[in-house]
Amino acid sequence: MSDTSAEARIRDEISSNDVVLYMKGSPMFPQCGFSAAVVQVLSHIGVKFKGVNVLEDDAIRQGIKDFSNWPTIPQLYVKGEFVGGCDIVREMAAEGELQALFRDKGVEMATAA
Ligand SMILES: N[C@@H](CCC(=O)N[C@@H](CS)C(=O)NCC(=O)O)C(=O)O
Numbered sequence: 463m464s465d466t467s468a469e470a471r472i473r474d475e476i477s478s479n480d481v482v483l484y485m486k487g488s489p490m491f492p493q494c495g496f497s498a499a500v501v502q503v504l505s506h507i508g509v510k511f512k513g514v515n516v517l518e519d520d521a522i523r524q525g526i527k528d529f530s531n532w533p534t535i536p537q538l539y540v541k542g543e544f545v546g547g548c549d550i551v552r553e554m555a556a557e558g559e560l561q562a563l564f565r566d567k568g569v570e571m572a573t574a575a
């Protein structure tokens with residue numbers, strides 16, 4: 463971890479929001495198909511989440527990769543823990559594992575899991 467202020471901001475974001483998606487663009491206007499796919503999965507399940515647009519902040523764009531030791535965006539965090547990127551999130555949702563994770567962690571969903 464090179465940028466300690468980026469790390470501090472990341473720690474603050476993922477501890478003060480149950481579900482955080484580091485993404486390209488905003489939930490309303492994703493600017494990459496991988497980010498858009500995760501937004502769609504989360505919206506379909508019906509969880510509230512905070513989107514962080516890494517395109518607006520190079521320190522966070524790099525910092526989040528260092529933080530998770532994961533090389534790409536998007537990155538989903540639930541209750542402070544890294545869950546995965548687009549492929550993992552999609553696969554977990556298809557298997558019902560993402561819904562189970564939200565349920566186990568006490569994250570409210572609009573749809574029944
Ligand atoms: N297979 C990846 C797809 C994500 C991906 O390949 N992201 C690339 C292109 S958006 C990325 O973040 N590259 C580094 C960067 O743009 O900082 C996943 O499951 O999340």
Ligand code: FES
Pocket residue numbers: 486493494495496
């Ligand atoms: S911005 Fe090109 S693949 Fe994500």
